[in-house]
Amino acid sequence: MSVLTIAEAARRIAAKQLSPVELAKTQLGRIHRLDPQLNAFLLVTEERALTDAKAAEARQMAGALRGRLDGIPIAHKDIYNTAGIRTTAHSKQLEHNVPTRDAHTVSKWADAGTVMLGKLATHEFAFGGPSFDLPWPPARNPWNRDHFTAGSSSGTGAAVAAGLILGGTGSDTGGSIRGPAALCGIAGIKPTYGLSSRTGILPLAFSLDHAGPMAWTAEDCGLLLQGMAGPDPEDPASVDRPIPDFTAELGRGVKGLRIGVIRHFFEQDHRASDATRAGIDAAMDFYAKEGAEVRDITLSPAADYHAVGYLIMIAEAFALHGPWMREHFMDYGELFRDRVSLAATVSGPDMIQATRRRRLLCREMAAAMENLDIVVSASQPGEAPRIDSVEKWTNMEKPSFTMPFNVTGFPAISICTGFGEGGLPVAMQLAGKPFTEPTLLRAAHAYETAMPWRAKRPAMAG
Amino acid sequence: MSTPPIDEAELNAMLRRAGLVLTPQQVKAILPGAEIFQRMIARVNAPLPREAEPAPTFKAEQG
Numbered sequence: 001m002s003v004l005t006i007a008e009a010a011r012r013i014a015a016k017q018l019s020p021v022e023l024a025k026t027q028l029g030r031i032h033r034l035d036p037q038l039n040a041f042l043l044v045t046e047e048r049a050l051t052d053a054k055a056a057e058a059r060q061m062a063g064a065l066r067g068r069l070d071g072i073p074i075a076h077k078d079i080y081n082t083a084g085i086r087t088t089a090h091s092k093q094l095e096h097n098v099p100t101r102d103a104h105t106v107s108k109w110a111d112a113g114t115v116m117l118g119k120l121a122t123h124e125f126a127f128g129g130p131s132f133d134l135p136w137p138p139a140r141n142p143w144n145r146d147h148f149t150a151g152s153s154s155g156t157g158a159a160v161a162a163g164l165i166l167g168g169t170g171s172d173t174g175g176s177i178r179g180p181a182a183l184c185g186i187a188g189i190k191p192t193y194g195l196s197s198r199t200g201i202l203p204l205a206f207s208l209d210h211a212g213p214m215a216w217t218a219e220d221c222g223l224l225l226q227g228m229a230g231p232d233p234e235d236p237a238s239v240d241r242p243i244p245d246f247t248a249e250l251g252r253g254v255k256g257l258r259i260g261v262i263r264h265f266f267e268q269d270h271r272a273s274d275a276t277r278a279g280i281d282a283a284m285d286f287y288a289k290e291g292a293e294v295r296d297i298t299l300s301p302a303a304d305y306h307a308v309g310y311l312i313m314i315a316e317a318f319a320l321h322g323p324w325m326r327e328h329f330m331d332y333g334e335l336f337r338d339r340v341s342l343a344a345t346v347s348g349p350d351m352i353q354a355t356r357r358r359r360l361l362c363r364e365m366a367a368a369m370e371n372l373d374i375v376v377s378a379s380q381p382g383e384a385p386r387i388d389s390v391e392k393w394t395n396m397e398k399p400s401f402t403m404p405f406n407v408t409g410f411p412a413i414s415i416c417t418g419f420g421e422g423g424l425p426v427a428m429q430l431a432g433k434p435f436t437e438p439t440l441l442r443a444a445h446a447y448e449t450a451m452p453w454r455a456k457r458p459a460m461a462g
Numbered sequence: 463m464s465t466p467p468i469d470e471a472e473l474n475a476m477l478r479r480a481g482l483v484l485t486p487q488q489v490k491a492i493l494p495g496a497e498i499f500q501r502m503i504a505r506v507n508a509p510l511p512r513e514a515e516p517a518p519t520f521k522a523e524q525g
């Protein structure tokens with residue numbers, strides 16, 4: 001059986017053409033065969049998966065499916081708490097940690113009938129990676145195992161691309177969903193801040209952390225987001241507002257959409273590769289041809305967004321990890337501990353200035369989008385680099401394309417725009433106004449279904 | 463945008479003030495990152511207009 005999308009698997013399950021138990025067994029077989037080369041999984045929960053799948057199949061036979069996620073094989077980034085199942089943050093600090101309660105979003109996906117296959121690799125505490133001094137090795141990119149997945153949702157990116165799972169959870173503080181989505185050639189959406197709960201997800205930086213899904217297509221991300229979004233009184237950032245049908249606009253095309261290209265981000269501020277820029281240009285040509293209005297826009301330099309986001313992220317991370325770092329510094333991997341130690345150089349006024357400037361940047365982005373539906377940038381500067389070439393300070397040296405949407409909290413999705421000279425995926429990032437995920441997914445879906453990229457999986461995925 | 467210099471001794475003092483008592487080798491390993499980070503801090507501290515004030519607000523009813 002070839003790897004299915006969630007949408008296709010859901011259709012076949014609803015039509016009783018596909019057994020959730022057989023699907024789970026197929027996926028477990030792929031994990032056993034391929035994951036030793038990828039390290040995407042920290043733990044495979046085979047018994048739990050088969051129990052979940054049998055329950056889904058019973059509902060299928062009784063005509064009582066809970067929706068389109070019922071019977072769908074997924075896995076969780078290992079910062080999502082899972083009751084009775086080890087949750088480590090890929091760190092020695094939590095090597096034997098077994099939570100007593102599921103994260104809010106883990107419960108929601110379980111209630112929707114998903115089949116949990118296990119826990120996925122991450123950069124340590126969603127920040128320190130790729131690291132080779134942790135209890136488990138880093139995930140590898142299925143397109144070329146010598147190359148980086150990006151992070152921090154590295155295991156989810158690798159597992160989806162290799163077809164080990166149909167979708168999975170990610171978290172995104174500065175780009176940790178969109179980065180691995182880009183380098184692994186899949187789709188990943190960081191929803192609007194507050195749309196999905198963070199309760200039970202090990203935090204990195206409270207005011208920048210977002211929880212979201214990753215999958216092969218934008219449509220699948222929409223289906224998974226449907227099962228994640230919603231208010232949670234335990235998360236102070238959670239927004240209590242009606243949840244739309246995230247796939248309702250799919251298929252409507254892009255005619256009339258107003259699209260702004262933040263060209264200076266990826267041409268001047270941090271010049272992306274030829275293939276990345278060509279992919280974005282071709283996508284904009286496609287959108288224009290389909291009736292969208294496309295124009296360039298100018299914002300503050302990407303470095304302004306990056307500096308504000310990075311400073312706040314480091315300070316908030318140290319507020320959380322400081323007590324452990326003071327007592328057990330060497331129990332963290334080198335990348336995490338050295339990066340977060342930089343918080344020692346942040347003064348109180350620095351932090352206040354960062355929050356003031358953040359407010360200005362939020363206002364700038366909102367004003368720029370007043371007459372736009374979508375803005376476009378790169379997701380990553382190019383194809384995945386070799387994993388052994390990624391250095392400790394690499395993510396600080398040039399501004400990130402993803403951080404602006406963590407700073408502002410606006411929703412953003414990364415989708416594949418083809419392949420570069422090295423044969424590895426390149427991507428673009430689409431962002432929208434707060435709570436306009438259906439429109440964002442509509443534009444992403446229109447592009448994906450018109451292009452050939454979703455038909456090609458990594459060679460190892462078969 | 464000026465970048466305040468930072469050296470190993472100053473970084474070590476800052477780390478100690480934050481409760482991180484590290485070996486000289488550990489401090490040395492952090493120094494290159496601190497130099498890049500100082501440039502980010504300088505960027506954040508560039509002069510702001512007065513209307514940038516309302517960011518750190520508190521609303522009691524948020525609980």
